[in-house]
Amino acid sequence: MKKMGTMEIVKGKLQIGGMDLEDLAKEYQTPLYIMDEAHFEQTARIFTENFQSKVFQGNVLYASKAFTNIYLVKKVKELGLCLDVVSGGELYTALKAGLDPQRIYFHGNNKLAKELEYATEAGVGRIIIDNQDELTLLLGILEEKKLRQEVLLRVNPGVAAHTHEYIQTTNEKSKFGLSIHDEGTKDVVRQMVTSEWTDFRGIHCHIGSQVFEEESFFKSADLMIGYAKELEDELGIPIKELNLGGGFGVYYTPEDKPFELGAFLRRYVAHIEESLSEAGLEPESVDIEPGRSLINGSGSTLYRIGSIKHPMKGDPFLLVDGGMTDNPRPAMYQAKYEAGLVSRPDAPSEQTYTIAGRACESGDVLITGAKLPKAQVGELLIVPNTGAYTYSMSSNYNRIERPAVVFVKDGQARVAVKRETYADLIRNDVE
């Protein structure tokens, strides 16, 4: 198991943020989401310090769908990031945390009327239009409210990034955005340009997630710049903003080979600058939208082993007190993780286990082929690299309570989200 962030072994036992994990488990129970706050801050700084240019303003937008809550948004604010939201609920969280609405970018491929009303009234910085119907809906709302809104259009540059099909969003069959190869897309832009209710700022794309090839990002940036140039020439309008999305790949297992972030971002900026200069474009700002790459490595999930079971065939099971309810990614798209034993993180591996959860689904398996020392019932198991798309995708299946989220830093723990109670589970039940 690779040690992330501030993880260190003290007296043979694993610590994060200077906190003993057994102490955390006793205090907050398991499963438990642990966020390494210093590591998150450091990662955010790598983004803001390296995605900088003399030619354009570089904006780093954290994609809150990866993991969000009030405390996290407060960190986003403090670290000088902007925020992507994709629903009224994410927007509500951001506003409740006191984030300046101008720093909020509203995405989504089928925004509801009530969400567009909420976002425009709140005065969000940008709404990223996905399709013609959504634009029609928005224009109606703006006209009725006599509000003017800054908008971007999500386009699909048609780059097939090498990644798992379910999390690839820019092939030609994608449900997101409008294709740059479709002439009709320009009509949608024209409406945004001519309407008195919208201030058309530019275009957005997001080529997919967990992408490891730098070339995919460079290629999509070139295509976006090429398309921006086409729009400027044909429609005679300036493209003030290019939003190039996120999708930077991260480490889950040794199969994943992420690029060194700081160096990659500097090469990315240099590439964008060169491509802009060749096209003769001078946008005011270029945005990137990291979600996973900003937060995933800072999060770990702590479980307690409740049973070790030897089936008639195959590897023995380690049954833990969480599973697909706190992390549906393995069940949903065969996502891979590493695991370790908290009390002996460095002991040699002796046994291959299947780590399974407690939900009533055979597919509730967190890790297959996990190589660990011989585990014991009652031991703590840690799964690192669970910062993104775990808590935010969690469910109450089987009426299992969601775990607490605890931020740790410099020997201090701080609860960001309380563990759910049974009472929380029946809160909306009507007798």
Ligand SMILES: *Cc1c(COP(=O)(O)O)cnc(C)c1O
């Ligand atoms: C999901 C998403 C992101 C973030 O993707 P990551 O893979 O988590 O970096 C950014 N922008 C948009 C529009 C998205 O949908």
